[in-house]
Amino acid sequence: MSHHSTYQPSTGFTRWLDSRLPILRFVDDTLTTFPTPKNLNYWWVFGGILAVCLALQIVTGIIMAMHYAPNTLVAFDTIEKFVRDGNFGWLMRYMHAVGATMFFFAVYIHMGRGLYYGSYMAPREILWIIGVLIFLAMMATAFMGYSLVWGNMSLWAVTVITNFFQSLDTIYQGLGTTLVEWIRGDFSVSNVSLNRLYSLHYLVPFIIVGLVVLHVWALHVPGNNNPSGVEVQNPETETLPFHPYYTVKDGYAIAAFLILFAFILFWLPNYFSHPDNYVTADPLSTPAHITPEWYFLAFYALLKAVPSQLGGVVAMFASIIVLFFVPWLDTSPVKSGKHRSFIFKLAFWMLIFSFLALSYLGAKSPEGWYVWLSRVFMGYYFAYFLLLLPLMGLFQKTSQQPASIEKSVS
């Protein structure tokens, strides 16, 4: 809800500051008085949770960077040294690694919520697109961070991912090879590559911070979507000030989320990563199965599902690119999945199931029925966005949604 600022500077200094840099007014407008629909359910808590995840990653990352050397000869050793001998080095390292898992866990739910409740629809298209950009930046950061460990899976993951671009050779001879060499800075993945991965791994998180600021800005113009899918009509009765109502509710959700975080951090810190990454990188020994971390497995499955390398790469990138167009692919006049047809609900949950199935299949060797199943679920993933969303909307009746937020909660 874009609202009239009600901030009143109360001291001489804040009045002086407000007429020069109204930063306190901005904080007050966005975190205190911001009118928020009163009917948000617990699926709406993940924005706050993600902000906490980002902050934790940056803090632990900066501390680890003080103990890390991006040199292929010692990279792995510097991390191990910090973990074994640094003060709480093990805690920083595991918090950062488990933090990545929790970050993606939260972002997937956050995106799923947006897809179910139509949070991408007008007037929130830009908000959604910035969100997809954040997701892309997160993927890049996570991948580069994983490479810095310089374990054997790190090295081979970088080799496989940079090899993607090799497939462009089929379009124009030499284009792919040149591009791959340019990206790696060498003929193979080497110290030069590690240096740039480190540089970018340190840079991109701050780009994410910038995108998050834009994301929040774009949220604060139209205001939150809500489970009813109906826009706020009467701010007096239908919204609450963000503080204390949502600071406390989000605070509760964040604390509950941190319980799960702490459980994995202190008792299952290595459960979600591959043991091969505790083996120092060795260009002469390829791991038996090169697999990414769990949060990339669905995309990895797409890569393996298409018989041609170029096709696989295209499918993988297309699976994210398609998200940019969702606001216009969905033709429904009703936003909230709650007030859409049974067909929509079924289609949505099948999309979630397909994503999970692809994640499962991404960890399997591309042979036999695994490949065929990957193709089926890949087909459904694209069909949902390119066929079902445009078609289902055409048959959607507006009469199914409540007249107002007030009506939806009574």
Added chain:
Amino acid sequence: MKILSQRHIRTIAASVTAGVMMVAASAAMASGSDTNIERQSWSFGGIFGSFDRAQLRRGYMVYKNVCSSCHSMNRVHFRNLGEPGGPEYTPEEVKAFAAEVEVTDGPNDEGEMFKRPGRPTDSFPSPYKNVKEAAFSNNGSAPPDLSLMGKARGAARNIHWYMEPLYWIYDMATVYQEQGPDYIFALLTSYKEPPALKISKEECAHHQGYKFEDGVCKFEVIEGLNYNIAFPGHQVAMIPPLSDDLVEFVEGTAPKTKEVCEKDPEQKWLADENRCSMTTAKLARDVAAFLMWTSEPKLEERKSLGVWVMGYLLLMTVLLYLSKRALWRKVKH
């Protein structure tokens, strides 16, 4: 007032589903493998787990007397042996262990490298000058460094695909993070005679890796490798390193009577020598525990800090929940 409204139930159900989804999406463990690593019970497993000092000390003896003749362990220093959360030897004992090895140091003021007895700050020495020598002395495959072995190996399970998500949930609920030591224990105790199938010569031709010989269809082990059912592919370069009674109890730690000795089924009373001996399984278990400690020397610190953090978070969550409920009581939402 109803404490659990339908909405709450739905929220809880949704969170549980989300949790299950996350676990299902993780496929950390490769399945459909030709090996099956069984889960063992370890003192350092579970929420409050901690190392068994006596076991770590026995494990160190196995490493020192057996493993260290081929494997390096260069991330571990003698000083670690005296640190809290490990075998916790006294400073004198640590010094004595370090002094047993000879270390090349230098260059000295005259520019020469020289040998000196080890100090607690030295890392465990490598048995070979370099990887090439290690490989040359071991049939072409260099024995891996053991510093991180407790985390650098997983536990493959031969289960049906539809059982996998259930296993992940079970793993997480029961805090299963001991895949490494489970694998090490399995590897050290799974040297077997290669299988021989009683089938016809024609059928034998369909079995990859088998050869028909002397009327039986035998699994053919490559020259220089050893048959081991825990190792992926079942052929490992390492010769069976352990055997019953290969390492003896340190003086003063052995059970003195037959009854006490055989309380542990992995110990055997040798009547003619009137002493308790350790079987291969026992030695394997001890060295696996030791290798978990070398991989994760801060395990005890991690788990005990975790208990405090968890207590704090639970309290904070309850307080925030109560605040939320009080604050929202009058809002129809």
